[in-house]
Amino acid sequence: MTLPSPYLLFLGDVAEANRAKTGLGIAHWAPDRCIGQNRMPGCAADTGLPDLTPQAAAAAGAKALVSGVAPQGGAIPEHWHPALLAALDAGLDLISGMHTRLSDIQPVAETAKSLGRRLFDVRHTDLDIPSANGLKRPGKRCLMVGLDSALGKKWAALALTQEMKSRGENATFRATGQTGIIIAGQGIAIDAVVADFIAGAAEILSPSNDHDHWDIIEGQGSIFHGAYGGVSLGLLHGSQPDAMVLCAHAGRTHLELLPHIAHRPLGQAISVHEQLARITNPAATVVGISVNTSSLKADDAARAHLDKIAHETGLPTTDPIRFGCAELANALQTII
Amino acid sequence: MTLPSPYLLFLGDVAEANRAKTGLGIAHWAPDRCIGQNRMPGCAADTGLPDLTPQAAAAAGAKALVSGVAPQGGAIPEHWHPALLAALDAGLDLISGMHTRLSDIQPVAETAKSLGRRLFDVRHTDLDIPSANGLKRPGKRCLMVGLDSALGKKWAALALTQEMKSRGENATFRATGQTGIIIAGQGIAIDAVVADFIAGAAEILSPSNDHDHWDIIEGQGSIFHGAYGGVSLGLLHGSQPDAMVLCAHAGRTHLELLPHIAHRPLGQAISVHEQLARITNPAATVVGISVNTSSLKADDAARAHLDKIAHETGLPTTDPIRFGCAELANALQTII
Numbered sequence: 001m002t003l004p005s006p007y008l009l010f011l012g013d014v015a016e017a018n019r020a021k022t023g024l025g026i027a028h029w030a031p032d033r034c035i036g037q038n039r040m041p042g043c044a045a046d047t048g049l050p051d052l053t054p055q056a057a058a059a060a061g062a063k064a065l066v067s068g069v070a071p072q073g074g075a076i077p078e079h080w081h082p083a084l085l086a087a088l089d090a091g092l093d094l095i096s097g098m099h100t101r102l103s104d105i106q107p108v109a110e111t112a113k114s115l116g117r118r119l120f121d122v123r124h125t126d127l128d129i130p131s132a133n134g135l136k137r138p139g140k141r142c143l144m145v146g147l148d149s150a151l152g153k154k155w156a157a158l159a160l161t162q163e164m165k166s167r168g169e170n171a172t173f174r175a176t177g178q179t180g181i182i183i184a185g186q187g188i189a190i191d192a193v194v195a196d197f198i199a200g201a202a203e204i205l206s207p208s209n210d211h212d213h214w215d216i217i218e219g220q221g222s223i224f225h226g227a228y229g230g231v232s233l234g235l236l237h238g239s240q241p242d243a244m245v246l247c248a249h250a251g252r253t254h255l256e257l258l259p260h261i262a263h264r265p266l267g268q269a270i271s272v273h274e275q276l277a278r279i280t281n282p283a284a285t286v287v288g289i290s291v292n293t294s295s296l297k298a299d300d301a302a303r304a305h306l307d308k309i310a311h312e313t314g315l316p317t318t319d320p321i322r323f324g325c326a327e328l329a330n331a332l333q334t335i336i
Numbered sequence: 337m338t339l340p341s342p343y344l345l346f347l348g349d350v351a352e353a354n355r356a357k358t359g360l361g362i363a364h365w366a367p368d369r370c371i372g373q374n375r376m377p378g379c380a381a382d383t384g385l386p387d388l389t390p391q392a393a394a395a396a397g398a399k400a401l402v403s404g405v406a407p408q409g410g411a412i413p414e415h416w417h418p419a420l421l422a423a424l425d426a427g428l429d430l431i432s433g434m435h436t437r438l439s440d441i442q443p444v445a446e447t448a449k450s451l452g453r454r455l456f457d458v459r460h461t462d463l464d465i466p467s468a469n470g471l472k473r474p475g476k477r478c479l480m481v482g483l484d485s486a487l488g489k490k491w492a493a494l495a496l497t498q499e500m501k502s503r504g505e506n507a508t509f510r511a512t513g514q515t516g517i518i519i520a521g522q523g524i525a526i527d528a529v530v531a532d533f534i535a536g537a538a539e540i541l542s543p544s545n546d547h548d549h550w551d552i553i554e555g556q557g558s559i560f561h562g563a564y565g566g567v568s569l570g571l572l573h574g575s576q577p578d579a580m581v582l583c584a585h586a587g588r589t590h591l592e593l594l595p596h597i598a599h600r601p602l603g604q605a606i607s608v609h610e611q612l613a614r615i616t617n618p619a620a621t622v623v624g625i626s627v628n629t630s631s632l633k634a635d636d637a638a639r640a641h642l643d644k645i646a647h648e649t650g651l652p653t654t655d656p657i658r659f660g661c662a663e664l665a666n667a668l669q670t671i672i
Contacts (some may be wrong), residue, residue: 024504129561129562131506132562133594134562134563134594135596168524190531191532192530192531193531194528194531195526195527195530195534195570196527196528196564196567198531199563199564202565203640223612224615225573225615226470226535226574226615227536228467228532229570229572229573229615230512230531230534230535230567230568230569230573231531231532231534231570232566232569233569234567237561237562237565268611272608275600275608276560276565276608279565279597328457
């Protein structure tokens with residue numbers, strides 16, 4: 001799935017900035033893909049991009065309106081429909097990462113059809129995906145794995161890709177979820193494929209490449225997640241990672257979505273990931289730890305937490321957003 | 337999905353008995369669900385059931401014609417269509433476990449519609465499945481896990497269910513694949529659900545039950561399978577097994593479908609399965625080993641192979657089809 005860009009980011013009239021975190025993330029990580037934001041009166045979020053009408057954005061070269069909001073309940077509220085229709089009218093395609101399909105909103109579907117606009121629902125995939133063949137592909141791969149879902153795997157992968165590029169390395173961020181796909185302009189929503197084809201989708205996502213090229217793969221969930229572990233294991237096998245970065249969260253001891261299940265200890269997580277990853281890549285190794293320290297206000301406290309984990313695991317440990325990821329990039333550069 | 341029965345088993349005109357192994361398995365494990373077989377001239381397979389026309393079967397109470405054949409290429413050949421149409425005409429519904437949907441065969445779909453017959457494609461699921469909640473359900477569960485796919489998990493589960501029932505235990509076989517579903521008359525094709533809902537489907541498959549009731553769950557693939565591991569892990573988490581039986585194959589050292597990938601050692605397989613299963617059931621334990629010894633002709637050689645594994649693992653080890661599964665049932669009965 002390759003998306004038309006540049007984007008006009010639609011933020012609706014969200015009452016809290018956090019409800020527009022998809023849009024904020026896109027503006028932060030893909031500024032060259034964004035031309036402006038489109039907000040309704042009362043919107044509490046601000047990406048810092050210029051406020052543009054769909055007409056002005058189209059005139060400035062925008063190709064699509066991207067829904068950058070996560071509405072409560074997952075469905076697009078009716079009072080946002082006019083904004084979507086105005087975008088179609090101005091010549092823009094629509095892109096959404098929400099569960100509700102754009103094509104299931106009748107006025108949107110009808111208007112898009114009559115005007116010849118395209119609707120991209122990146123959470124859904126209509127790709128014809130083969131079974132995985134498990135054969136080692138050329139090129140290098142680093143996969144984000146984790147103790148839990150929603151603890152910063154995507155941001156860590158994006159930061160690491162940026163760091164590798166800044167060092168002149170040939171690196172590509174590979175998106176496995178809706179926000180990542182909109183940021184990258186392409187990818188596969190791994191959790192939306194049929195169960196038998198998870199690893200097959202992961203093989204397509206990071207195809208054969210030059211020997212010195214790095215795919216930095218976003219990752220999804222956790223093999224220790226009671227609801228979504230299957231997605232994570234299929235992604236692990238199909239990604240054939242040479243390197244894995246294990247992602248943790250300083251403020252969390254139990255699964256965010258299943259709070260009765262405790263996170264596994266880091267040592268066990270490293271061991272089990274390596275044993276399972278070596279099915280498809282015998283060299284697979286956890287090379288570093290990425291910790292989301294957003295719950296620790298003082299930098300000193302965050303540093304102390306990272307040092308403790310580095311000591312415990314013997315691995316480079318950082319919060320990529322707070323302190324950068326030089327050590328993680330160093331670790332990748334030692335893999336020949 | 338609950339299937340209409342009794343069945344008339346359709347065996348086509350397969351040139352080798354092995355091509356009708358679905359039908360042979362159904363006749364063996366669900367004789368009370370089968371009323372006869374329907375064969376075309378030249379058919380090399382024989383279930384031992386009476387040969388009946390669809391009309392005779394319907395008169396004797398049959399409710400559905402079951403496709404018991406796995407045609408080469410997965411699609412139903414055109415010269416079998418008249419037999420399917422004759423069954424619809426005689427008042428039978430159709431049941432298939434093949435990849436091709438019955439509803440995609442135009443004359444079959446049209447005839448079924450005009451006569452009001454139902455078409456059951458058990459490999460596909462239209463169920464609305466929720467995400468797993470990971471909450472421990474009452475009742476006991478035993479899941480077949482394995483080093484590989486296609487090495488006897490289904491037959492082991494069926495034999496163990498039979499043994500438990502013969503001891504007066506309250507036990508139910510839970511089917512996770514197409515042949516198992518036709519044998520049981522219900523179940524969910526776990527590998528056909530959307531990736532995010534594998535564990536959710538497994539939770540539905542073995543719902544809350546009496547404290548002393550055992551679900552014996554068929555199992556699918558292997559967490560060590562490079563193509564289908566995600567299915568197996570989602571099933572493991574959603575099944576919340578109290579007990580696991582690890583299934584191996586005496587004649588195989590590498591994955592049948594990905595022959596460049598070696599089977600993991602038994603000790604490692606036990607350890608990793610227990611670590612991952614304990615996410616949703618802290619008591620989960622591998623209680624025995626089931627070995628498919630069909631590649632060893634002499635019973636002595638098979639016994640020696642099983643003894644070696646029992647010694648190596650310290651666990652009861654049997655070939656459930658060849659030597660029964662008394663030891664496995666004993667192991668389950670010690671779990672209170």
